[in-house]
Amino acid sequence: MKIGIIGAGQAACTLIAELIRGQFDGEMLVFNGESHRPYQRPPLSKTWLTHPTETESLRLLPDPIENHPSVQWIQQRVTGIEPDDGLIVTERDRYSVDQIVLATGTRAKKLAIDGLPSEKTHVIRTLDDAITLHSALDGVQNIAILGAGFLAFELASSLDQPTRTIRVLAKGIRALPQVSVKAADRLLDATPASIRVDVTVERYDEDSAALITNHGSIPADLVIIAIGAQANTELAEACGLGTDKGIPTDSYMQTPHPCVSAIGEVSLHDQPHMKQKMRVESISEANDTATTLAKRLLGQPEPFNATPWFWSDQGELKLQIAGLCARTDEETVLINTETECVVMRHQGDRITAVEAVNAAKEFMAARRLFEQGPISLGSAIEAGSLFSLLQSSRS
Ligand SMILES: Cc1cc2nc3c(=O)[nH]c(=O)nc-3n(C[C@H](O)[C@H](O)[C@H](O)COP(=O)(O)OP(=O)(O)OC[C@H]3O[C@@H](n4cnc5c(N)ncnc54)[C@H](O)[C@@H]3O)c2cc1C
Known part of the structure; x- marks a missing residue:
C-alpha cells in the first residue's frame, strides 16, 4: 500500500x-x-x-x-x-x-491593523515565525501581545527582560478564559506582563509607535498577534x-x-x-x-477513545490539564497551597477536567482516573476515589 x-x-x-x-x-x-x-x-x-x-x-x-x-x-x-x-x-x-x-x-489567525507595518507584526506558528520574531527583538522595549490565551502568556514569560514592558491585551473581559478563575489567577499573578482586558484596537500610530485603542494609546514597538x-x-x-x-x-x-x-x-x-x-x-x-x-x-482497528490532556509552561509555573472542559464548567478547588493549585472542573455531576499548577503528581493521578472511564462527582466523593487518589499521590 x-x-x-x-x-x-x-x-x-x-x-x-x-x-x-x-x-x-x-x-x-x-x-x-x-x-x-x-x-x-x-x-x-x-x-x-x-x-x-x-x-x-x-x-x-x-x-x-x-x-x-x-x-x-x-x-x-x-x-x-x-x-x-x-x-x-x-x-x-x-x-x-x-x-x-x-x-x-x-x-495562526491574522488580524489586519490599520497603520501597523508588516515588519512590526508577528505571529508564532512555525519555526520561521519564531526565527523572524527572534531577529526583530533587538532594542525592542515595548511589546504588545494581542490575545490572552496560553500562547500569549508563554510568550510574555519567554520575552521578559528588565528593559522591556510586555502588555497582554485581551478582547474579552478576562485573561486565560480557557481555565478556571482560580488557576488563571495563579498564572496571572506570576506573569511579567501587564494585562488590559476589554480592549478594542482601532489602529497603529507609527509616529508615536503605539496602538490606539478604546483604552487610549498603548506603546508597542512590536505587536504579536496570538488570537488563535x-x-x-x-x-x-x-x-x-x-x-x-x-x-x-x-x-x-x-x-x-x-x-x-x-x-x-x-x-x-x-x-x-x-x-x-x-x-x-x-x-x-x-x-x-x-x-x-x-x-x-495496520489492520487492528480500535476507535479513538483517548482523554485529552494539555500543558503550558509559563516561567516557573507549569499548568497541566487532564480532560477537557467548556469555559462555563463549574470549578471546585481541590488543593490550594503556596506552591500548588489543583482545580476540578465539572458540569453538574460529571467531572470534565482537572487543572493542576505545579502539581504534576495530581495531574498524573487525574489522567489515570479519566483513563478508567467517566467520573461522576457524586461517586468520586462517595468512593473517595478522586480525592484519595489525589491525596495518595501526594504521599
Ligand atoms: C508556539 C506553539 C506552542 C505550542 N505549545 C503547546 C503546548 O505547550 N502543549 C500542547 O499540547 N500543544 C502545544 N501546541 C500545539 C501543538 O503544537 C499542536 O497541537 C500540534 O503541533 C498539532 O499537530 P498537527 O500535526 O495536527 O499540526 P502541525 O504540527 O501544525 O503540522 C501540520 C503541518 O502540515 C503542513 N501543511 C499544511 N498544509 C499543507 C499542504 N498543503 N502541503 C504540505 N504541507 C502542509 C504545515 O506546514 C505543518 O507543517 C503549540 C503550538 C504552537 C504553535
Missing part, C-alpha cells in the same frame, strides 16, 4: 513512527510544506525563544525513523487532492497513492470533505471518502470525553489520532 501523508508535523510524524513500529508493509510519501525537517512546535513559545539553539534540538523524529527506507520525503506544498483517482497534486507533480492522509494542522488558529481545511473543502471548522472523520479517523483520512488538529471527530464532535489543538490529540489511524492501517 502507498500512503500519501500531507503535512509533516506532530500528527504526521507520530503516524510514521507508529506505522514503522507496527512493521507496516508499504510506502509512505510525506509532503512537507515547510522548508525545515519535522520539528516540535511547543518549544517555539517557550525555551527556544529564550535560548534559540540549533534547530537540531527541535527535531521530531530520530534518525532511524526519519531515514527509514519506507519513507520518502517530498519537500513540496500540496495544492490539491483527487481522492477518486488517488492523486495528490503539487505545483510540480502529481503523485499516485492508495490512501491520502490529511495532517495539515492549523495556521485556523484549521488548514482547504484541500478537503475543495473536494467536499471539510468545512472551515475542520475535517469531519469517524472514530477511526476516516472521512466519508474511503481513501481519505484526517488526523491531528485538523480532524473533527467524536471526543468520547466531551460526548460531542470537536477539533482539539494539542500534542496529545495529534498523537492519539495518529495512533488510532496507524492501528486501522
Whole structure:
C-alpha cells in the first residue's frame, strides 16, 4: 500500500513512527510544506525563544525513523487532492497513492491593523515565525501581545527582560478564559506582563509607535498577534470533505471518502470525553489520532477513545490539564497551597477536567482516573476515589 501523508508535523510524524513500529508493509510519501525537517512546535513559545539553539534540538523524529527506507520525503506544498483517482497534486507533480492522509494542522489567525507595518507584526506558528520574531527583538522595549490565551502568556514569560514592558491585551473581559478563575489567577499573578482586558484596537500610530485603542494609546514597538488558529481545511473543502471548522472523520479517523483520512488538529471527530464532535489543538490529540489511524492501517482497528490532556509552561509555573472542559464548567478547588493549585472542573455531576499548577503528581493521578472511564462527582466523593487518589499521590 502507498500512503500519501500531507503535512509533516506532530500528527504526521507520530503516524510514521507508529506505522514503522507496527512493521507496516508499504510506502509512505510525506509532503512537507515547510522548508525545515519535522520539528516540535511547543518549544517555539517557550525555551527556544529564550535560548534559540540549533534547530537540531527541535527535531521530531530520530534518525532511524526519519531515514527509514519506507519513507520518502517530498519537500513540496500540496495544492490539491483527487481522492477518486488517488492523486495528490503539487505545483510540480502529481503523485499516485492508495490512501491520502490529511495532517495539515492549523495556521495562526491574522488580524489586519490599520497603520501597523508588516515588519512590526508577528505571529508564532512555525519555526520561521519564531526565527523572524527572534531577529526583530533587538532594542525592542515595548511589546504588545494581542490575545490572552496560553500562547500569549508563554510568550510574555519567554520575552521578559528588565528593559522591556510586555502588555497582554485581551478582547474579552478576562485573561486565560480557557481555565478556571482560580488557576488563571495563579498564572496571572506570576506573569511579567501587564494585562488590559476589554480592549478594542482601532489602529497603529507609527509616529508615536503605539496602538490606539478604546483604552487610549498603548506603546508597542512590536505587536504579536496570538488570537488563535485556523484549521488548514482547504484541500478537503475543495473536494467536499471539510468545512472551515475542520475535517469531519469517524472514530477511526476516516472521512466519508474511503481513501481519505484526517488526523491531528485538523480532524473533527467524536471526543468520547466531551460526548460531542470537536477539533482539539494539542500534542496529545495529534498523537492519539495518529495512533488510532496507524492501528486501522495496520489492520487492528480500535476507535479513538483517548482523554485529552494539555500543558503550558509559563516561567516557573507549569499548568497541566487532564480532560477537557467548556469555559462555563463549574470549578471546585481541590488543593490550594503556596506552591500548588489543583482545580476540578465539572458540569453538574460529571467531572470534565482537572487543572493542576505545579502539581504534576495530581495531574498524573487525574489522567489515570479519566483513563478508567467517566467520573461522576457524586461517586468520586462517595468512593473517595478522586480525592484519595489525589491525596495518595501526594504521599
Ligand atoms: C508556539 C506553539 C506552542 C505550542 N505549545 C503547546 C503546548 O505547550 N502543549 C500542547 O499540547 N500543544 C502545544 N501546541 C500545539 C501543538 O503544537 C499542536 O497541537 C500540534 O503541533 C498539532 O499537530 P498537527 O500535526 O495536527 O499540526 P502541525 O504540527 O501544525 O503540522 C501540520 C503541518 O502540515 C503542513 N501543511 C499544511 N498544509 C499543507 C499542504 N498543503 N502541503 C504540505 N504541507 C502542509 C504545515 O506546514 C505543518 O507543517 C503549540 C503550538 C504552537 C504553535
